[in-house]
Amino acid sequence: MLRRFAAILSLACAACPAAPGPAARAQDAGARISGALAMHGAPALPPGFRAFPYADPDAKKGGVVRIGALGAFDNLNPYGVNAGSTALGLIGPVYQSLLARNLDEPFSLYGLVAESVETDDARDFVTFRLDPRAHFSDGVAITAADVVFSFNLLKRRGRPQTRAAFALVAGVSAPDARTVRFDLTGANDRELPLILALTPVLPAHALAEQAFADNGLAVPLGSGPYKVAEVKPGERLVLVRDPDYWGRDLPTTRGMYNFDRVEYLYGRDDNGLFEAFKAGLIDYREEGDPRRWAKAYHFPAREKGEVAVEALPLGGPKGMEALAFNTRRDLFADARLREALAMMFDFEWLNAKLFDGFFTRTKSFFDASDLSAFGRPADAAERALLAPFPGAVRADIFEGRWAPPASDGSGRDRDMARRALELAEQAGWQMQDGALRRDGRPLSFEIMTRTRDEERIALTYAGQLRRIGVEARVRPVDDAQYQRRRQRFDFDMTFALWQASASPGNEQRNRWSAEAAEREGSYNFSGAREPALDAMIAALAAAQSHEDFTAAVRALDRVLLSGFYAVPLFHRDAQWIAYRRRIGHPARLPRFAQPPFGEALETWSVR
Template identity: 35%
Template sequence: MSNLTRRQFGKLSAAALLAPGLAALPSVSLASNPTGRRLHGLSAFGELALPADYPNFPWVNVDAPKGGVFNFSVSNWAFNQNPQSFDTLNTFVLKGSAPPRIESCFDTLMTPDADDPSAIYCALASDVEISDDRNTYTFSLRPEARWHDGSPVSAEDVAYTYNTFKKDGHPDLALNLIELVEAKVLADGRVSLIYSGKQSDRLILANAVLPIVSKAFFEANDFLTTTMTPPLGSGPYKVGRLRAGSFIEYDRVDDYWAKDMPFAKGQANFDTLRVEFYRERQAAFEAFKKGNIHYREEFTSKTWATEYNFPAVSEGRVKQQLFDAEKSPSMQGWACNTRREKLADPRTREAIGLCFDFEWTNANFFYGIYERNSSFFQKSDFAASGPASPEERELLEPYKDQLDPSVFEAAYVPPVSDGSGRDRTLLRRANDLLLAAGWTRQGSNMVDASGNKLAVEFLIRSPTFERILARFVENLRRLGVDASIRLVDPSQFQKRLETFDFDIVGLARNVGATPTAEGLAQLFGSNAATIPGSPNTAGISSPVVDGLVAKVNDVQSREELTVILRALDRVLRSTHSWIPNWHSTNHRVAYWDMFGFPEAKPQYAFPVEATWWFDAEKAKAIGKG
């Protein structure tokens, strides 16, 4: 979740800020990148869109003013972060709950272009060089890079970061570093990431954007412990005031070393980012209505459709606006814990899924706003559709004996209900699947051969989902399934998720605009299924999935990648390990009318707190000046 860009160079030329020898380099693809030469960026497929002397990213306002406070509740987070509470400022380990946006305190070696799904550009590093065997990436650090205490960011810091993340980091960090042999310090402020040779060449696109931490800070503060000591960073923000579990402020660093760099211009425009924490959605909404929160992305369709009728809206002081969703693939649904024997049979999981009436739910709760999910790569070209293409069949044929024949036919799509909320046809089909999976009816219960009831619990952390799940649970009970809903507090939810202590849980996962084999293995791989805290929430463990994921290492074009991912999507759908729910084609945003933002939103990110700015005149006009 890197946030990008900044203000123009003024009278300085871009070339003057680049390391010597970079300006004349051509833009080349990662597959054909020359070895032994210093490069300003890397791209998985095709040429880099921006030359070595690019002045700024094109999707920012380089003239955006600085100032003001951006007060908000977050809509996305990473690592061990929790949007409802926090008890540590260490976001890089599994233990504890950290506040979202703590990553804004740290720089990265390279940074993504939010308009190009395959490209990253040098940031903390001034250039990157690839070895002849393509297993070593050597970075030159910018000599002006500084930690917030004024000390230089060193190659030792970078090496410490990668070696420590590999050994002790949160699974989201460590799993991507399995094939990293060593991060090694060289002379003259250079550091090498040395890989085993088993990695995909695109893995560097994920690893080069990891936050760099201070070796000195973590030698003084045990890396593995939770701590409320503000971390030493080098990024555009640093930790300011906070109250654990209530709020945290990130203050803009006025003398941020990279503020005039091309990768940083046009971002970090707010003097303060204030993240507010609420355990309940309604409390957060009431705070927004009062003006205590200034920005809100609305995920509750009923609220969006019926509750934005308070005075500030009618007076024009609060705006509602739709922004296009990103083109990045995503998955959202209820993950079934396949590690549990009662949910091990895909027919049982499919039967449970058939009890969810999306059409009724969309009409009665969502005001028809949402569309039904079907794919693990929703909203992207990677989503499978119709019968398998000849290219997909060629990939799947070697696994034919391990696959359901339906994989080769039309890709599985959840059936459309009659909208009644209790479609008898679908419930009969669900009943038949349960019987086929070995369950039998005993009185009012479905039981296994030993007489144990089929009981499933939906784990939730917000009461909002109780009403959404109520009809789903009712339908399951009609079939004899002892279904229930368990609402837990944020910290317990996080812990149970990390230890796989649940039956079914609702989640969303971003797959990435250009998925790597390593990233896909984290989400769907057999090895990740047993690692506590891994994002393979459902515990998918399939040699077919593992084999298809491994093939991603060998692709040489986006077209090849698309074919593999469509084949993978077919196989994943056939497991019924996730019950797909819904998605929106827009971001539904409400904000107090005191901000400016760039005309064009980037296609692969929505970096609001990075690229928006405080408009003093607008704020004064609505009484917020």
């Protein structure tokens, strides 16, 4: 699932704080100080708003919530290189950022540790003014030195995508104890001020660089509404409310973080977590198995009215969950072979037989949104962007005619197999002695999986590939090995999730740039190295209008679809949740959250 910056926080800025000194003001002529910052256009909420639209400012405080979590964890550092195996619930409840996201807008940020933000039209700089009330949970005040420390530490030791983004910053300075200024001259990246605004503020007085790099289990010190109270590695994490939390009266903390105690209970088997929920040991559960959702939730506690189940609409683009080809392998160098192998994924049969028809085939990296290229001919703005890269987009994708192949649902569609073999032959592979071969060598590769659900899908796909003489071996691995091999790109094919937001930006560099293809730990699992991808990412980052931005994202989508870097899987149109009725959520849902409820159930409360 999505690891997002979950601090849903605030600013009331009817009277903005004092600006930096005269010299800075002269240099920044034309800049504006505000309580919020939007990627495009103006933020939606006015100064002095009471609460985010999806929060209940009168929510009851108190009580305990127990949340089941599948898998395990081995560290408490969500910002280090091993963040994929970090415990849940730390970003937002424990660690806070300078500004925080309103999930009712595509990408707008409002104040938290920083009470105001200043930038110019070109976004050549950004200055943050800290809230004088802000302090860490040990009582030490947050100062500009902590922000500079956090930036430099993450630039040296943070996740690869963070280091890549922070490398674009020309300089950082602290004119006084409450002011931090970032010089962005030459970055040409309008999203960069927002990325910096989501920087976690780490305690310079209590965090050594080596301890951060070790990604250990030391109890973290943050500035959020909760403290870590109990850690049982891989099994249990407990957060308790900080009675001295400095931001409790900020306008957009109203209705947020309402429980006194949040317990994360880990389990390596989802069936076991489901049984724990049925028995009342867990209060909230998100269901991912359609058959279980359809048939297994009629148990006594629900019949007695103690448990509620809901299918909640998922807002925003659906993103891409897929089986990623590792094109660093010579085997997958030819896009025609990749397309042929993708053609053998029989979604129609799989959806009917394994998933009771609950899923929708994913057709775009920004599916079900205005940012998707699927079904749309390229407009003039897209064509202008793509003109320097002839051949980067296939004609049918350019014209909006392409769609993932649909089978007859029988599981043995002969026409689909024939078309796949024709494509494979164009790539130099021939059927010989029951196997697809090139230069006498059979086509064989490994699919790395982590969960039983992934294994089940991979085994089904492997059976479909055997029909055209391809041997796909399914290799289940544990969490630690999975993370290590994925970070080093030590796989032939594996499951990948590229989540989408309503405002894609700098993260696309970490997913699709040529530089990321060579950098361990990046999300360029497929190893894409296409100049058109780099150019489209640069275009969307520099876009000043929503129209130019939309054109750049659609053009990026077309290049990705044309590359056949992955086998598109499927997505749900709803989030399936079940919970004990002693807790609940506000009626209003955030428009752009994926999913609407995050790891900490920020807007939930006891009933």
